[in-house]
Amino acid sequence: MKPELKVSAFLANLPLFKETSPEQIDRVAQGTRVLHFARGEMLFHRGDPCEGFHLVVYGQVKLALSSQQGADKVVEVIGPGMSFGEAVMFLEKPYPVYAQTLSDSLLLHVSKSVVFAEIEHNPQFSRQLLGGLSRRLHGLISDVEAYSLRSGTQRVIGYLLRDVQVSEPQGNQGEVMLPIGKGVIASRLNLTPQHFSRILHELTAQGLVAVDGRRVVIADLERLRAYD
Amino acid sequence: MKPELKVSAFLANLPLFKETSPEQIDRVAQGTRVLHFARGEMLFHRGDPCEGFHLVVYGQVKLALSSQQGADKVVEVIGPGMSFGEAVMFLEKPYPVYAQTLSDSLLLHVSKSVVFAEIEHNPQFSRQLLGGLSRRLHGLISDVEAYSLRSGTQRVIGYLLRDVQVSEPQGNQGEVMLPIGKGVIASRLNLTPQHFSRILHELTAQGLVAVDGRRVVIADLERLRAYD
DNA sequence: TCGCGCGGTTGACCTGGGTCAAAGCCGTAG
DNA sequence: CTACGGCTTTGACCCAGGTCAACCGCGCGA
Numbered sequence: 001m002k003p004e005l006k007v008s009a010f011l012a013n014l015p016l017f018k019e020t021s022p023e024q025i026d027r028v029a030q031g032t033r034v035l036h037f038a039r040g041e042m043l044f045h046r047g048d049p050c051e052g053f054h055l056v057v058y059g060q061v062k063l064a065l066s067s068q069q070g071a072d073k074v075v076e077v078i079g080p081g082m083s084f085g086e087a088v089m090f091l092e093k094p095y096p097v098y099a100q101t102l103s104d105s106l107l108l109h110v111s112k113s114v115v116f117a118e119i120e121h122n123p124q125f126s127r128q129l130l131g132g133l134s135r136r137l138h139g140l141i142s143d144v145e146a147y148s149l150r151s152g153t154q155r156v157i158g159y160l161l162r163d164v165q166v167s168e169p170q171g172n173q174g175e176v177m178l179p180i181g182k183g184v185i186a187s188r189l190n191l192t193p194q195h196f197s198r199i200l201h202e203l204t205a206q207g208l209v210a211v212d213g214r215r216v217v218i219a220d221l222e223r224l225r226a227y228d
Numbered sequence: 229m230k231p232e233l234k235v236s237a238f239l240a241n242l243p244l245f246k247e248t249s250p251e252q253i254d255r256v257a258q259g260t261r262v263l264h265f266a267r268g269e270m271l272f273h274r275g276d277p278c279e280g281f282h283l284v285v286y287g288q289v290k291l292a293l294s295s296q297q298g299a300d301k302v303v304e305v306i307g308p309g310m311s312f313g314e315a316v317m318f319l320e321k322p323y324p325v326y327a328q329t330l331s332d333s334l335l336l337h338v339s340k341s342v343v344f345a346e347i348e349h350n351p352q353f354s355r356q357l358l359g360g361l362s363r364r365l366h367g368l369i370s371d372v373e374a375y376s377l378r379s380g381t382q383r384v385i386g387y388l389l390r391d392v393q394v395s396e397p398q399g400n401q402g403e404v405m406l407p408i409g410k411g412v413i414a415s416r417l418n419l420t421p422q423h424f425s426r427i428l429h430e431l432t433a434q435g436l437v438a439v440d441g442r443r444v445v446i447a448d449l450e451r452l453r454a455y456d
Numbered sequence: 457t458c459g460c461g462c463g464g465t466t467g468a469c470c471t472g473g474g475t476c477a478a479a480g481c482c483g484t485a486g
Numbered sequence: 487c488t489a490c491g492g493c494t495t496t497g498a499c500c501c502a503g504g505t506c507a508a509c510c511g512c513g514c515g516a
Binding site: 457458459460461462463464465466467468469470471472473474475476477478479480481482483484485486 | 487488489490491492493494495496497498499500501502503504505506507508509510511512513514515516
């Protein structure tokens, strides 16, 4: 299989291109590179210029801010099927965050020029982009909401409830497999690792959850939702 | 002057439409209503469905989150020439924030349908929208950065430095006229009014600024920038 | 097998900023 | 002029969450 075909196939499977015709996908594929990164590699630093946007085929990428005091803050964790960096592409500014893989990852990089060309004569694509940016924006709004008017415990509960797999329908039990290390989740939730650990401990003490490594069993979904 | 002409004229003067042709503007004007609000009026509540987006001709609008405990959090203050609500338009979700005027305001409301129609055959317009959303997104990222890794004092300083008018070029003095009440600014910066007041007091005590009602004189721009 | 390193946990202590309460400080409508 | 209501400030106190430091436990490479 030729590399370009593989790229087209990858693109076609991504949500962003689900309404895009094969010919259009082929055009985009012309400006797309396949990238392979090992865990912990840096995709770009804050301040780097932006040449396009990224799509995750498999693996995980964290977007984070770093302050001069060495304290980092994870803004977002990007998983398979998701994209990042579109917004930066449309401004004349450098990246405001850095990006680093959390596990070995396969990414696609779509160049700025082909995106701009596609916008020019493909309204579907524009709509998809607008939808994607809007979704990200909403996510950030709810992050701001969480950071400003919810306690650490409430943020942790919110995080667990978002990803919970309910065991039986209408059941009061559930389970979450944490997809990433606890330190990363803590930072994502604006907590120190210590504080995160303590919150989990406290929830355990109250019989709401049971933690075993990365596996979190929700013992009382009802009470967890009602937590004030 | 016919109302539609007035609408077209308003639209033509807004940044969002600066690259848009008169015919296109006229089309958009078909789906645009002029709205007048007195200070303190509610434009929409959190949870309301979204029928289009808003543009501010004159006046000020705050976008804010309200929690059940009655504590509100101002997400953004929108001034003349700026728009809001575009992102919500592209999702099937209701407004995540509420909007309220901070002063008597003249707004335009552009209906969803005319925006979607325009996207269909006007790539310039799509690009403008993408640019606008991207700018908003960047703003939110830097808000998140400020909230998570900067102290209250640093956020206040950042706010002052963003809007400062330097008296003489290369001067070490400057001045800021606060455009809105201190309580609103405090909330915008994720501070209580009390804390905000104390910070200003502290900066005054250190000889960095002088506060007189809504007028803030920056006495030592140098040292204020270097504040750690 | 051992040792080392990293991610996570625990404990003790501290502080930035929130809370509650009361007192100015205007501007405006009587 | 006066009184009332909305901001803003001040003071006293408190607590969620951060900091510093030690420790644990598991996986991995030599």
